[in-house]
Amino acid sequence: MGVKGEETRARLVAGTRELIEAQGYFGTGLNRIVAATGAPRGSLYFHFPGGKDQLVAAALTEAGQEVEALLSAPAAEGADTAALTELLVEAFAERLVKSDYSSGCPIATVALETAGTNEALRAVCAEVYGGWQRVLAGRLEAEGFGPAEADTAAGQVLALLEGAVLLASVRRSREPLDHARHAVRHLLGKHDA
Amino acid sequence: MGVKGEETRARLVAGTRELIEAQGYFGTGLNRIVAATGAPRGSLYFHFPGGKDQLVAAALTEAGQEVEALLSAPAAEGADTAALTELLVEAFAERLVKSDYSSGCPIATVALETAGTNEALRAVCAEVYGGWQRVLAGRLEAEGFGPAEADTAAGQVLALLEGAVLLASVRRSREPLDHARHAVRHLLGKHDA
Numbered sequence: 001m002g003v004k005g006e007e008t009r010a011r012l013v014a015g016t017r018e019l020i021e022a023q024g025y026f027g028t029g030l031n032r033i034v035a036a037t038g039a040p041r042g043s044l045y046f047h048f049p050g051g052k053d054q055l056v057a058a059a060l061t062e063a064g065q066e067v068e069a070l071l072s073a074p075a076a077e078g079a080d081t082a083a084l085t086e087l088l089v090e091a092f093a094e095r096l097v098k099s100d101y102s103s104g105c106p107i108a109t110v111a112l113e114t115a116g117t118n119e120a121l122r123a124v125c126a127e128v129y130g131g132w133q134r135v136l137a138g139r140l141e142a143e144g145f146g147p148a149e150a151d152t153a154a155g156q157v158l159a160l161l162e163g164a165v166l167l168a169s170v171r172r173s174r175e176p177l178d179h180a181r182h183a184v185r186h187l188l189g190k191h192d193a
Numbered sequence: 194m195g196v197k198g199e200e201t202r203a204r205l206v207a208g209t210r211e212l213i214e215a216q217g218y219f220g221t222g223l224n225r226i227v228a229a230t231g232a233p234r235g236s237l238y239f240h241f242p243g244g245k246d247q248l249v250a251a252a253l254t255e256a257g258q259e260v261e262a263l264l265s266a267p268a269a270e271g272a273d274t275a276a277l278t279e280l281l282v283e284a285f286a287e288r289l290v291k292s293d294y295s296s297g298c299p300i301a302t303v304a305l306e307t308a309g310t311n312e313a314l315r316a317v318c319a320e321v322y323g324g325w326q327r328v329l330a331g332r333l334e335a336e337g338f339g340p341a342e343a344d345t346a347a348g349q350v351l352a353l354l355e356g357a358v359l360l361a362s363v364r365r366s367r368e369p370l371d372h373a374r375h376a377v378r379h380l381l382g383k384h385d386a
Contacts, residue, residue: 102309
């Protein structure tokens, strides 16, 4: 694929990410994606012969990888899991405020919409969340948690974060995220800083 | 309104609840609601002159009140907040399993879809979550928490529950909910039963 092809593909994925974050899977039609990205319809089908679902899957995977990268970034090295979780909370809070509370977790809306209606996309969302949980669990193991205990705690932290992002979006306030940060420290047995 | 009118209205709200829980706000058109409930289109506009958004608001409010009633039911009296939360976790888990994981929290999908796109429905969702949080906070105050501390803890518990329901739907497993139950006890300073 040439540079131009790569650019068009990237533009399609970026536009889809923005649209599904703001209005979900069902609210995002291919016409909107074409209009928002300015990509020719032919190039959409060239890069994504599977159409909307393939494009949405690519958008979810890319967004998921960004969060995984954040959790593995140099800034995260040396940080304990509680501090690492705070990085994630802060990243979500910034996204929310910057988007006027329309973009929280890049996965959650589509995850809920497709859980009972679209097995392929449900599986993509499950894989993304599974990846985040594994990174967190790996950190907890390195801090001395047993494997099962680490997995459970990582799942609890993830649930708390996802719920807090949801409540923060709905309330148009970052307060639920700030409170979640304290709860994460409590759950992981750390004192508040 | 006659008995028949009441029945038609209730049927419309129940059908809308089912549809928005399974496929969200954007995935639920008025045509689907009419087809699923068998209600004449004229009666839809008679009962809900505001159309789809008024119907969805009524569905969200009704679902929210059911959860509030559960939290205030005789079975909940005498239970401490941790035990009360377990009732709610169990209710969500049963809904999930019974619906083959298509219906979790009756508010969350629409809440995320509308947070950035539909101010009236966002406000309805915020009001429903606020009501649940107030009931939980009231219980915590009765157990000796100060008002601010009770509100914060209730918000943390609610975030944990909502996130766990989301992860349970996506994974098609009630495990995140079972783990959340333990985390709630930990957050509220109770030992596991």
